[in-house]
Amino acid sequence: xxxxxxxxxxxxxxxxxxxxxxxxxxxxxxxxxxxxxxxxxxxxxxxxxxxxxxxxxxxxxxxxxxxxxxxxxxxxxxxxxxxxxxxxxxxxxxxxxxxxxxxxxxxxxxxxxxxxxxxxxxxxxxxxxxxxxxxxxxxxxxxxxxxxxxxxxxxxxxxxxxxxxxxxxxxxxxxxxxxxxxxxxxxxxxxxxxxxxxxxxxxxxxxxxxx
Amino acid sequence: xxxxxxxxxxxxxxxxxxxxxxxxxxxxxxxxxxxxxxxxxxxxxxxxxxxxxxxxxxxxxxxxxxxxxxxxxxxxxxxxxxxxxxxxxxxxxxxxxxxxxxxxxxxxxxxxxxxxxxxxxxxxxxxxxxxxxxxxxxxxxxxxxxxxxxxxxxxxxxxxxxxxxxxxxxxxxxxxxxxxxxxxxxxxxxxxxxxxxxxxxxxxxxxxxxxxxxxxxxxxxxxxxxxxxxxxxxxxxxxxxxxxxxxxxxxxxxxxxxxxxxxxxxxxxxxxxxxxxxxxxxxxxxxxxxxxxxxxxxxxxxxxxxxxxxxxxxxxxxxxxxxxxxxxxxxxxxxxxxxxxxxxxxxxxxxxxxxxxxxxxxxxxxxxxxxxxxxxxxxx
Numbered sequence: 297x298x299x300x301x302x303x304x305x306x307x308x309x310x311x312x313x314x315x316x317x318x319x320x321x322x323x324x325x326x327x328x329x330x331x332x333x334x335x336x337x338x339x340x341x342x343x344x345x346x347x348x349x350x351x352x353x354x355x356x357x358x359x360x361x362x363x364x365x366x367x368x369x370x371x372x373x374x375x376x377x378x379x380x381x382x383x384x385x386x387x388x389x390x391x392x393x394x395x396x397x398x399x400x401x402x403x404x405x406x407x408x409x410x411x412x413x414x415x416x417x418x419x420x421x422x423x424x425x426x427x428x429x430x431x432x433x434x435x436x437x438x439x440x441x442x443x444x445x446x447x448x449x450x451x452x453x454x455x456x457x458x459x460x461x462x463x464x465x466x467x468x469x470x471x472x473x474x475x476x477x478x479x480x481x482x483x484x485x486x487x488x489x490x491x492x493x494x495x496x497x498x499x500x501x502x503x504x505x506x507x
Numbered sequence: 508x509x510x511x512x513x514x515x516x517x518x519x520x521x522x523x524x525x526x527x528x529x530x531x532x533x534x535x536x537x538x539x540x541x542x543x544x545x546x547x548x549x550x551x552x553x554x555x556x557x558x559x560x561x562x563x564x565x566x567x568x569x570x571x572x573x574x575x576x577x578x579x580x581x582x583x584x585x586x587x588x589x590x591x592x593x594x595x596x597x598x599x600x601x602x603x604x605x606x607x608x609x610x611x612x613x614x615x616x617x618x619x620x621x622x623x624x625x626x627x628x629x630x631x632x633x634x635x636x637x638x639x640x641x642x643x644x645x646x647x648x649x650x651x652x653x654x655x656x657x658x659x660x661x662x663x664x665x666x667x668x669x670x671x672x673x674x675x676x677x678x679x680x681x682x683x684x685x686x687x688x689x690x691x692x693x694x695x696x697x698x699x700x701x702x703x704x705x706x707x708x709x710x711x712x713x714x715x716x717x718x719x720x721x722x723x724x725x726x727x728x729x730x731x732x733x734x735x736x737x738x739x740x741x742x743x744x745x746x747x748x749x750x751x752x753x754x755x756x757x758x759x760x761x762x763x764x765x766x767x768x769x770x771x772x773x774x775x776x777x778x779x780x781x782x783x784x785x786x787x788x789x790x791x792x793x794x795x796x797x798x799x800x801x802x803x804x805x806x807x808x809x810x811x812x813x814x815x816x817x818x819x820x821x822x823x824x825x826x827x828x829x830x831x832x833x834x835x836x837x838x839x840x841x842x843x844x845x846x847x848x849x850x851x852x853x854x855x856x857x858x859x860x861x862x863x864x865x866x867x868x869x870x871x872x873x874x875x876x877x878x879x880x881x882x883x884x885x886x887x
Contacts, residue, residue: 383876390882395873396866447876456875457868464820465872468865471857 301343303424308500309360309380312445312486316495320365323428325409326358327380345420346412358409359402364432365494375435376494377406377479382486383447393447399469406440406474438479442470443497445486459485508808509549509777510605516595517614518544518582521847527810528836528854530803533819534812536840537863541848542812544582545840546652546779549810550679551577552602552610553650553777559637571635574612578633580678587632588616592847610637648776651754652679655785657742662687662733663720687745688720689752698805699750702798706747709794710740714747722748738786746798755807777808784815796821803833816864819856 302324307314309327316322326342346358361378379402383393394401417429444466446459457465463483471481490496508529514520519541525532534542555573575587584590591598596616603609612635658665658680666684669676695703707713712726723730724744733744749755755776783799784792796818803809813819826832839851839859851859 383880386880390877390880392882393873393876393880395876396870399869447879457872461868462872465865465869468857468862469869472859472862475855475857 301422301425303428307361309378310382310385311500312380312382312443313498313500314361314363314378314495315498316363317365320363320494321428321431322361322363322495323424325360325362326405327360343412343416343425344422345416345425349415356408356412357401357405358412359405362409362428362432363494364428364435372431372435374437374439374494375432376439376441377409378441378443379405380443380445382445384445395466396469398442398466399471400473402440402442402470403473403477406477406479410477438477440470440474440477440479440481441493442466442481442483443486444483508605508775509553510603511601512545512549512552513599513601513603514545514548515599515601516592517548517598517600518590518592519842519846519848520544521592523848523850525838525850526836526852527808528834530808530833531799531822531835532808532810532838533822533835534810534838534840535814535819535859535862535864536838536848537842538814540840540842541850542840543781545850546781546810546812547581547677547679548578548600549602549777550650550652550779551581552600552612554679554682555612555635556602556610556637557649570610570637571612571631571633574610574635575633577678578612578614580681583675583677587614590614591616608638611635649682650777650779651749652677652683652779653746653781653783654680655782657738657745658684662722683745683749686749686752686754687716687722691716691751692753692756695751696756696805698801699755702801702805703747703750705794705798705801706743706750709743709791710747714744714751716748739788739791742783742786743791743794743798755802755805775806775808777810778802780809780811782813783811784813784818789817792818793821796825800825800833814864816862816868819864823856 303321305316305318305320305322307316307322307324307327309324314322324342326346342358359377359379361376361380363376363378364372365374365376367373381398381402413429413432416425417433418426420426420429444459444463446462463485467481467483470483474481484490484493486497509527511524511526513524515522523545525545534545536542552574555570555577558573558577559570578587578590582590591614598614599611601609601611612633614633615631654677658676662684665676666681666688668674669681669684710724710726712724715723715725715730717723717730717732722733722744724733724736724740733741736744755778783795787795792815799809799811799822826835835854837853837856837859839853839862841849841851841860843849853859856862
């Protein structure tokens with residue numbers, strides 16, 4: 297339970313690894329990792345301020361990952377809230393996808409995370425968390441990214457949602473929920489062109505290695 | 508241009524005011540949520556105003572009669588009192604223009620309770636007032652109402668049937684059929700020539716009128732009479748003809764030349780379009796979206812009601828890179844628990860609450876994915 301919050305260039309989220317560009321700072325905010333999910337113990341590397349206080353107060357969940365990109369002079373410029381939905385993670389018995397609630401769920405996580413950052417900027421006991429919060433809140437541009445690893449079988453169906461259509465539909469529901477938040481929204485599909493994002497994504501356990 | 512439509516105790520509306528954008532207004536909502544009622548109420552008042560003010564020498568006091576006739580023609584109720592929301596006694600429809608004033612029509616239920624006799628004869632089920640803010644002499648254009656099912660293609664035959672017989676068709680359809688008999692303008696305004704080109708390109712040729720008054724599409728394999736054209740393309744052909752005969756143009760103000768911009772705006776017909784997506788394959792829907800944007804760019808104020816997410820997306824895609832995006836407003840019609848309709852309004856689609864077309868697409872995807880994963884019941 298004493299694991300430290302993770303800050304660094306490579307962040308594990310579920311089955312994925314996010315590698316941010318050299319100028320960017322990334323931190324795991326509230327992400328499970330695949331090897332220990334779904335045990336709550338896997339949250340021990342989430343933010344201390346979130347884990348110790350914020351998450352205890354109510355039914356609050358944070359986004360998986362935060363990324364901060366400075367401008368050329370080092371001043372915080374872009375703050376990214378990143379949430380991952382990996383349809384490839386199949387449990388026994390299978391969990392419903394809850395796709396209809398996905399937009400609202402992600403939106404609530406973003407709002408809760410934003411509220412936590414405001415609290416942490418003044419009260420976080422871990423200096424790195426306080427500093428990151430202050431920098432993130434000072435960044436003039438805010439972005440929300442939902443990274444979707446597509447569900448199995450979808451690519452074989454002609455009638456049912458091509459992943460891009462799925463992404464557009466989910467983005468529609470997310471945009472409605474976050475209309476007043478003032479962030480740019482993106483829904484990114486796994487395996488798609490990552491230009492324009494300050495990170496690259498790869499599988500933590502490539503299928504060939506895991507058999 | 509119309510600034511607002513206020514519906515009070517009228518059909519499904521308890522008290523709703525719709526504030527319109529200058530260019531494009533989009534009604535959204537499930538079936539039975541009152542979109543068509545709002546379109547028809549707007550049409551009825553604008554058509555009455557046009558009849559009243561457009562003709563020189565008509566008395567302003569005649570508005571009530573005209574409104575009664577237009578409301579009866581648009582809704583076809585057994586009596587006008589059927590348009591009053593129960594248990595209210597009075598329904599009211601108010602249409603305000605940005606510069607020209609407002610029209611108010613009231614429909615009274617109390618007439619039903621009066622005993623037979625002179626008093627009842629003297630009582631009116633509807634009264635109306637037109638209150639101009641800029642003096643008289645303002646010319647209003649006749650609104651265009653395009654229903655989901657096209658009747659204009661039937662042309663003169665439909666007009667003759669309507670005029671000679673008591674038939675249960677909307678008066679707006681008769682007005683539309685009237686345009687079919689009109690000859691084409693000598694010259695189409697530059698802004699509309701591009702719209703016509705879009706339509707003729709989709710049709711594969713121009714729309715022409717035969718000596719017998721029938722519309723034909725002159726394609727490369729020869730003329731095809733309109734009844735032989737598919738329903739979707741028929742819509743394009745009728746629209747092309749409406750453009751050519753000046754339904755979207757105001758010829759009278761064009762001749763005047765030096766005319767105030769606001770006056771020109773009033774004289775430009777408003778297009779009320781109910782489910783423009785009806786009968787159209789997405790490939791034609793894409794062209795339809797270009798037509799809608801081009802018409803709005805020309806200056807035609809548009810109010811449309813749609814269920815099509817595809818059309819909404821096309822309209823969005825066409826405008827997102829535009830230097831001068833259209834002034835657009837979205838209206839979300841939603842039935843409340845008490846049966847009345849609430850209308851949310853926003854300049855952004857995201858600013859509205861539930862959007863059935865989108866939510867059902869996501870719900871369908873959810874059922875599919877859960878079925879693929881073996882979780883949940885796909886048919887639930």
